[in-house]
Amino acid sequence: RYSYFAVIFAFLFNTLVYTGSRWIAGKWPHHNIETAADRMIPFFAPSAAVYLGCYLFWAVNYILIARRGREEWFRFFWAHLCAELICGVFFVLMPTTNVRPEVSGGDLASQLVVLLYQLDPPQNLFPSIHCLISWLCFAGVRSDRRIPLWYRGFNCVFALAVCASTLFLKQHVIPDVLSGILLAEFTYAVALRTPFYRPLQRLLDRESRREPLAERERN
Numbered sequence: 001r002y003s004y005f006a007v008i009f010a011f012l013f014n015t016l017v018y019t020g021s022r023w024i025a026g027k028w029p030h031h032n033i034e035t036a037a038d039r040m041i042p043f044f045a046p047s048a049a050v051y052l053g054c055y056l057f058w059a060v061n062y063i064l065i066a067r068r069g070r071e072e073w074f075r076f077f078w079a080h081l082c083a084e085l086i087c088g089v090f091f092v093l094m095p096t097t098n099v100r101p102e103v104s105g106g107d108l109a110s111q112l113v114v115l116l117y118q119l120d121p122p123q124n125l126f127p128s129i130h131c132l133i134s135w136l137c138f139a140g141v142r143s144d145r146r147i148p149l150w151y152r153g154f155n156c157v158f159a160l161a162v163c164a165s166t167l168f169l170k171q172h173v174i175p176d177v178l179s180g181i182l183l184a185e186f187t188y189a190v191a192l193r194t195p196f197y198r199p200l201q202r203l204l205d206r207e208s209r210r211e212p213l214a215e216r217e218r219n
Helices: 002-026 036-040 045-066 069-092 110-120 129-141 149-168 172-194 199-217
Strands: none
Touching: 002 069, 002 149, 045 069, 045 129, 045 149, 045 199, 069 110, 069 129, 069 199, 129 149, 129 172, 149 172
16 A cells, blocks of 8 residues: 555656656757667567567566665665656756658558657757666665566566667657666665655655545545
8 A cells, every 4th residue: 555655656756757858848959869779779669569568568567676675765765856856957957859860651550650750859868868767677676586577677677678668769869868877777776775765655654544544535
């Protein structure tokens, strides 16, 4: 139960950071930080399956991390929120963009990419939130010996596959990917070594206790 309200809060916070930064800096000059190595990476539409499949990956790992215990969950959750807040600062102070290819194929993968491009314009790229959350999910389970080794290994492989998919789909460039991974490692390391998460834990614990109390009062 202690994770329910936190997950709702995370979704709202992510929406606030993503849409709020676009509202502030959407019409400001944007910088293309594409590298020569990025231009050598081919476009590969089928990687959309990994890019979109990461949402299920995140959901499963959130459940596993929440089941590790209250302290582990709130350390992870603090790292998540702190990392997204830092992303929001970068989105406003250093707006970036990239050049996307024309996608004309009639296959399902190409149509998914066309839809993705329509829903997600090339803004808010550095750091990559897709790579950030995927790597943070891996970091949250990699030291838990109660989770089978094969699944922890799968987490690493899938997180890397998500990072690769952002490049193959031309959603992000290499600096976006690397900064997302480094930011995940930094904020999670701070969360594990400091008590900074405790005020957030107290706040969300208080809110999560209000929900069942309000439900009992209605009944």
